Amino acid sequence: MAIKSELTLPVVISAGIHIGVIVALALGISFDDKPKHMPMAQSAPVVQAVVVDQQRINDHAEKLKKQRADTQRKEKERQADLDRQAKKARDEVRKEQNRIKQLEIQRKQKEQETITANNAAKAAKQKELAEKAKAEKATAQRKQQEAERKAAEQKADEKRKREEAAAAKKREDDRKRKEEAERKRKAEDAERQRQENEMAEAMAAEQVALSATRGRQVVSEVNKYTAMITSAIQRRLIVDESMRGKSCVVNVRLAKDGFVTSSKTLSGDPVVCRAAKTAINKAGRLPVSSEADVYEKMKEINLTVSPEFN
Template structure:
C-alpha cells in the first residue's frame, strides 16, 4: 500500500499542473465582450488560431510522453522493488536456515552437556562407592586384626599351659632318670673293677710288645730323620714360593673384597631407599623393624621375598613395598650380583 501511494501522489500533482495550464490557456480568451459581427477572417488570424491549437496539441503530447515516462520509471521501480523483495526473501530464507542450524547446534550442545553432567554424576557415584568399599575394607581389616589378636592370646595361653605340663612331666622324668642313673653307676663300678684286673694283665703283655716296638721305632726314626731333613729342605723352599704367591693373592683378594664390599654397600643402600619410597607407614610402626629375604634376577626383577621375623605390620608393609617396586637396583658386576642375588634386609620405617 505504501508503494502505490508513493506513485499516485506524483501522478496526481503532474496531472493537476497540466490541467491547470490548459485552463489558463482557455481563460486567456476574453469572453467579457460581446461578439462582434462576423467579419471575414483574414489569413493571419487563422494562422494564429492554428498556432495556438498546435501549442495545445504539443503540450498534450508532452504530457502524454511525461506520463509514459513516469509509468516506465514506475515499472522499472516496481521491477527493482520486486528484485529487492526477492533478495530480501532469499536473505530471510538464508537467515532462517542459519537460525535452524544454530538451533540444532544448540540442541546438540545441550545433549552433550547433559551427557557430560550424567557422566560426572556417574563418576561421583562411583567415587562414593569406592570410598564406601574402602571404609568397609578398613572395618574388615580391623575386625580381622582383632580376631588375630584374640587368636594370638589364646595361642599364648595354650603355650603357657603346655609349658606347665611339660615342666611337670620333666620333673617326673628327672626322678625316674636319677633312679636309673644310680643303678647304672653301681653296675659301672662292678664292671670297672673287673675291667681293671683284665687291664693289668693286658698291660704287662703290652709292655713287652712296647719295648720291642720302641727298638724298631728308634731304628726307623733314624732313617726317617735323614729323609725328613731332606724333605724339610725341599718343603721349606716350596713353602717360601707358596708364601710369596699366597701373599700376592691375599693382597689382590683384599683389594677386590674391599671393592665388592663397597659396591654391595652402595646397592644395599639403593635397595633400602627404593623400599622406603614405596613403604606405606603408620604411627604403630615407629621404632619397629622386619627382616626380609629377597631373591633377585640379574636385571633386578624380584623373584621372591620372604619375611624372616619382625613386626607383622612392618613385614606386611615391606612385602607390599617390594611387590610395588617390582625391580630393585642390582650391580652389573657379576661378582657383586652373585653375593647379592639372595640378601637379607632389615626394613625400619622412617618418619
C-alpha cells in the first residue's frame, strides 16, 4: 500500500501539469479580447502543435496508466506471495503444535506407566512386610510353645521325684506309682514329640512363605526392569511406515552393569529386526538390577520390539 501511495502522487502531479497545459492552450486560443487576424500560413503550425501536444499527453497518460496497472499487479502478486508464506507458516505452527500435543500425551502415558509400576512395587513391598510380620508372629508362637514344653517337662520331673520319694515308704504303692509314672511319662514323651513335630512343621512353613515372598518380589523386579529396557530400546528405534504392525523378537545378553554383551534376532520382520539391533547398539548399556537373584533371571532375556507410531 505504501508503494501505491508513492506512485499516486507523481501521477497526480504529472496529470495536473498536462491538464494545465491543455487549459492554457485552450485559453490562449479562445479568450482573446479581439481575435487577431492571422494569415493562413501561420495558423497551421498552432493546430499542429496542439494536436502533437495532445497526442503526447495521451501517450504519457496511457504510459502512466500502464505503469499504475503494472504496479497494482505486482502489488497483488507480492500480497499473494505474502499470503502464501503466512499460510505456510500457520500450517507449520499447527503441525508443530500437534506434534507437541502428541509428545505431551506420550509423556503422560509414560508417566502413568511409571506410577503404575511404582504402585505395584509398593504393594509388593507392603505384602512382603505383612508376610514377614506373619512369619515373626509364628516364630514368637513357636518360642512360646517351646517355653511351655520346657516348663511342662520340669513340672513332670518334679512330680516324678516326689512319686519316687513316696515309693520308698511303700514298695507296692511305689510299684503302682512307678507304673503310673511310666504311663504318664510315655504320654508326655508322645506329647513332647507331637509339639516338636508341630514346631518343625511351623518352621518349614515359615521357610516356604519367605521363599515364596522373595520369588514374587524377584518376578516383580524382573518385569519392572524388562519394561525399562524395552522403553530404552523404543526411544532409540528409528521407524518408518513400512514397519507399521510388524515386530521382532530379540535375544539380549547383559553384564552385571547392564552392558550389552551380545544381541541376536530370533524371529520377526527383517527391517524391524535391523532397526532393533541398531537401537540396542546405540543404547550400549541397559537398566539392570543390582540384586543378584534378579540379575540372574534377566542376564539373558528375549524382548519383543514393536515400532510405535504417533
